Amino acid sequence: xxxxxxxxxxxxxxxxxxxxxxxxxxxxxxxxSEREDLTSAFALFNDVGGLAVRSxxxxxxxxxxxxxxxxxxxxxxxxxxxxxLPLRADARIAKRQASLLGESFLQLTPGYQGPPIxxxxxxxxxxxxxxxxxxxxxxRGIMVNVNEITLSLKNVLAGExxxxxxxxxxxxxxxxxxxxxxxxxxxxxKLDRVVDNVIAVTDEARRFTVxxxxxxxxxxxxxxxxxxxxRLISADVRAIVSQDGAGGGASVxxxxxxxxxxxxxLDDTLEHTRSIAxxxxxxxxxxxxxxxxxRLARSVGNFVDESSRFxxxxxxxxxxxxxxSEYYMSQAVAKSYFELRMMPKPDKYYVLQLVDSPSRKTxxxxxxxxxxxxxxxxxxxxxxxxxxxxxxxxxxxxxxxHFLTGRVGLLENSGALGLDVTALxxxxxxxxxxxxxxxxxxxxxRARATYxxxxxxxxxxxxDDVLNRSSMDYFVGGGLRFNDDDLQAILATAPIPSF
Amino acid sequence: MVLEKIxxxxxxxxxxxxxxxxxVGRASLFLLETLLWVPRPPYRLRVLLSALEFVGVGSLxxxxxxxxxxxxxxxxxxxxxxxxxxxxxxxxxxxxxxxxRELAPVLTxxxxxxxxxxxxATELGTMRVTEQIDALYTMAVNPIQYLVVPRFLAGVIMxxxxxxxxxxxxxxxCYAVGVRLLHIDEGVFLEKVRWFVEPADIYNGLLKAxxxxxxLTLVGCYKGFYATxxxxxxxxxxxxxxxxxxxxxxxxxxILTALMFx
Numbered sequence: 001x002x003x004x005x006x007x008x009x010x011x012x013x014x015x016x017x018x019x020x021x022x023x024x025x026x027x028x029x030x031x032x033s034e035r036e037d038l039t040s041a042f043a044l045f046n047d048v049g050g051l052a053v054r055s056x057x058x059x060x061x062x063x064x065x066x067x068x069x070x071x072x073x074x075x076x077x078x079x080x081x082x083x084x085l086p087l088r089a090d091a092r093i094a095k096r097q098a099s100l101l102g103e104s105f106l107q108l109t110p111g112y113q114g115p116p117i118x119x120x121x122x123x124x125x126x127x128x129x130x131x132x133x134x135x136x137x138x139x140r141g142i143m144v145n146v147n148e149i150t151l152s153l154k155n156v157l158a159g160e161x162x163x164x165x166x167x168x169x170x171x172x173x174x175x176x177x178x179x180x181x182x183x184x185x186x187x188x189x190k191l192d193r194v195v196d197n198v199i200a201v202t203d204e205a206r207r208f209t210v211x212x213x214x215x216x217x218x219x220x221x222x223x224x225x226x227x228x229x230x231r232l233i234s235a236d237v238r239a240i241v242s243q244d245g246a247g248g249g250a251s252v253x254x255x256x257x258x259x260x261x262x263x264x265x266l267d268d269t270l271e272h273t274r275s276i277a278x279x280x281x282x283x284x285x286x287x288x289x290x291x292x293x294x295r296l297a298r299s300v301g302n303f304v305d306e307s308s309r310f311x312x313x314x315x316x317x318x319x320x321x322x323x324x325s326e327y328y329m330s331q332a333v334a335k336s337y338f339e340l341r342m343m344p345k346p347d348k349y350y351v352l353q354l355v356d357s358p359s360r361k362t363x364x365x366x367x368x369x370x371x372x373x374x375x376x377x378x379x380x381x382x383x384x385x386x387x388x389x390x391x392x393x394x395x396x397x398x399x400x401x402h403f404l405t406g407r408v409g410l411l412e413n414s415g416a417l418g419l420d421v422t423a424l425x426x427x428x429x430x431x432x433x434x435x436x437x438x439x440x441x442x443x444x445x446r447a448r449a450t451y452x453x454x455x456x457x458x459x460x461x462x463x464d465d466v467l468n469r470s471s472m473d474y475f476v477g478g479g480l481r482f483n484d485d486d487l488q489a490i491l492a493t494a495p496i497p498s499f
Numbered sequence: 500m501v502l503e504k505i506x507x508x509x510x511x512x513x514x515x516x517x518x519x520x521x522x523v524g525r526a527s528l529f530l531l532e533t534l535l536w537v538p539r540p541p542y543r544l545r546v547l548l549s550a551l552e553f554v555g556v557g558s559l560x561x562x563x564x565x566x567x568x569x570x571x572x573x574x575x576x577x578x579x580x581x582x583x584x585x586x587x588x589x590x591x592x593x594x595x596x597x598x599x600r601e602l603a604p605v606l607t608x609x610x611x612x613x614x615x616x617x618x619x620a621t622e623l624g625t626m627r628v629t630e631q632i633d634a635l636y637t638m639a640v641n642p643i644q645y646l647v648v649p650r651f652l653a654g655v656i657m658x659x660x661x662x663x664x665x666x667x668x669x670x671x672x673c674y675a676v677g678v679r680l681l682h683i684d685e686g687v688f689l690e691k692v693r694w695f696v697e698p699a700d701i702y703n704g705l706l707k708a709x710x711x712x713x714x715l716t717l718v719g720c721y722k723g724f725y726a727t728x729x730x731x732x733x734x735x736x737x738x739x740x741x742x743x744x745x746x747x748x749x750x751x752x753x754i755l756t757a758l759m760f761x
Contacts, residue, residue: 010551013559017660020667021701028595028696056694063694402759437538467535 039083040068043093043123048077050097050104057081057093057106064108081106087123089114094127318343324479326460331473333358339481347401353394355412411435414444427452431462442467448475456482529643529721533651536644543649550649554615554716555657559664561610566665569602570594570672578681587681591688592695594673599700600760603665604658605752608711611658612744616719619650620740623723624733632724647720651713658712659705666701703759710755711748718744 045051048070057065065083072078081093088111096107117123156162279285283292322339336356343349367382396409396418407418416435422428429450436444448462459478465471577590623646626632635642670692677683719740726736 006548006552009556010548013555013657014660017663021660021663021705024663024666024670024701025698028693028698028701439540442535443538 037084039065039086039117040080040119041083041087041091041117041121041123042078042080043126044073044076044078045095045126046076046128048079048095051079051095051106055105057083057108059108059110064110067106079106081123083108085110087111087117087121089117090125091117091123092125092127093123316344318483320349320481320483322479322481324460324477324481326462326475326477328464328473328475331358335475335477337479347399349398349400351394351396351398351407351409353396353411355392355394357390357392357412407433444468450479452481456480525725526721529647529724530717532643533647533717533720536641536648537652539644543645546645547649547652550653551657553618554611554650554653554712555661557618558611558614558657558661561614562607562661562665563668565606565610566603566668567672569606569665570598570669570674571676573597573602573669574673574676574681578677578683587677587683588687588691590677590681590683591670591673592691594677595670595692595696596700598666598669598673599696599704601704601752601756603662603669604704604707604711605748607658607662607665607708608715608748609745611654611661611712612715612719612748613741615654616715616744617737617741619716619719620723620726620737621733623720624726624736625723627724627726628729628733642724647717647724650716650720654712654714654716655709656712658715659708662705662708663701666704706759707752707755710751714747714751715744718747 051067051070053067053069055067056063057067064085065081068080068082070077070079090113091111092109094107095104097103098105111117156165281292283289289296318341320339320341320343322337322341324337324339326335326337327333328335335358338354340352341349342352365384367384369380369382371378371380392412394409394411394416396407396411396416398405398407398418398420403422405418405420405422407416407420409416411418411433412435414435415437416433418431418433420432421430423430429452431448431450433446433448434443435446444464445466446462446464447466448460450458450460452458457478457480459476461476462474464473464475573594574590577593578587581587581589581593623632626646632642632646635645674688678685678688722736722740722743723733726732728735
């Protein structure tokens, strides 16, 4: 019973734990960097205090991106952004303070005019928000001014005669107010008359506008009559021109004939256009099919989308070509490699490797040579040990995780696992391969260290078949590895053969 | 007389050094031998299942209990500290990030080490002193393959799964205290968790847990496998297994954190 329960309990735990892992992974933030339709851009700031890698970039409070990295560019900070929407040339960005704790975020205006900002382009319009230190500076300046004012007031009022001066000022103000009051009370009848005059003027203006409206109606009626007469006159002129065969009348008739001819051709063209439009409406011809057949239109749309995605993937694909040779000390043989790496992403690649290798298995052939000389036959038996060259293929999938790269696939015609460790900015690489799993011997473990002295050139040294002492060997070598843009261009533009 | 004492003192230091180097060498060979036996047949599924149950299912209760109260306590302490800055909304994200990256893998490793690691050391130690391991040799069964490999695999598989549950339960505890007890705004609490925690944080934590699982089972097996001196020796091996695996887990945690998150 317990034996039956054990798999059940283990399975239950696995399902529960895996479910919780999947649920949590979906609940937390989707990594913006994992999306494909991203825009990368940078902006130069004088001060990035309060900003950090992964700080938000928002539009109207909605997150549309994040800060990828911040680096020093001269005396400014270069802030790289990853955004989920495209930018235009007039895009603006501003640093805003999120809270009094000093945390900040970036406020983006994506721009509406001008050409789009390309991938890795610069957002040139950067706005600056007043930081707390700026505000304190402003307040300090204001306080200095306030101090000066209060000091002046103190000098004016706090002296020996300060109180008398203040009393004098108040007396002056009282006197001015009294004089104004007297002036207003003395001129009151005059002000009344002025107001009456204003009322009379506005009445006149109202009457004038009423009269004008009435007269305007009459003027419009006259204008209608004048236009009617003009129409009659033009009809008369047309009649005269058609009857008059001499002088200027002939040229006018010629012009009319050309006009009629043009009108006829225009009619023909319109007729053709109408015919084409009718065929398109009825779904005749390729264009008609395209316009009226929903399924065909959807297929074309899907085809365009797929093509776009395919071309996007193809142009993103990086090709790396490598050639190397290694000399095995004990066996005294050389091994050559040709390698093609296809990298759809910086952290993922496929390796195709062709290996020209002397076979690890040697064969011994016995050769018997019989010679007869002077009636005497003699036989010579020779044992010849031969080691044949063999051609091996490796095909592996590799995934990079920080400084570790895991590989799995086929290595030299055998199932293999691999683990690479990179250091010193990828110049130093320790490559370990475990392959040739056989029941009667330990798997073959090969470790190789490579160091790239120059951009494309590297030297290598390592140890092969560590786990089997009888066939363990040391090797040294070197190689060349470079990105091949030409190969990418060829693959991107090569026609697809059809059969 | 004085020279004799100096000589014996130097000899003592030398003997201690040699013993230490021998132990490291023996442990390294033990690890290497275990790793080499992992891909080699025959595969003993029943033994592996039994080990999975012992390490995983058996540790489930203490892991859930520890996870819930860890999340709850951190929420309580975090809220008190963040309240000084009027930033209680950051409690959820802080606890979630701490759990995913550090607390869940380390505490799960320590808990499983205390329960399963000690159990493994006791079991194998008893087998050693009662000569059952020697009996396996006589039956042409490699004890590393039969006893150590299934337990090692069980640790590597089960500790990440338990860590995943620790994460979940820890967040439940944090939510219960933060939102229900301290009345932190629920929407802001969850939004901050979603923004600050990335799947990579969780996966890196699980990777750590894999390493910790390997460490605690290997140390338990090693200490039990080489136990000597009867019942007292088994007891000492058990104690040493827990102490050494705890220290190694914390040391490995620092190294992995430095490699992964810096």
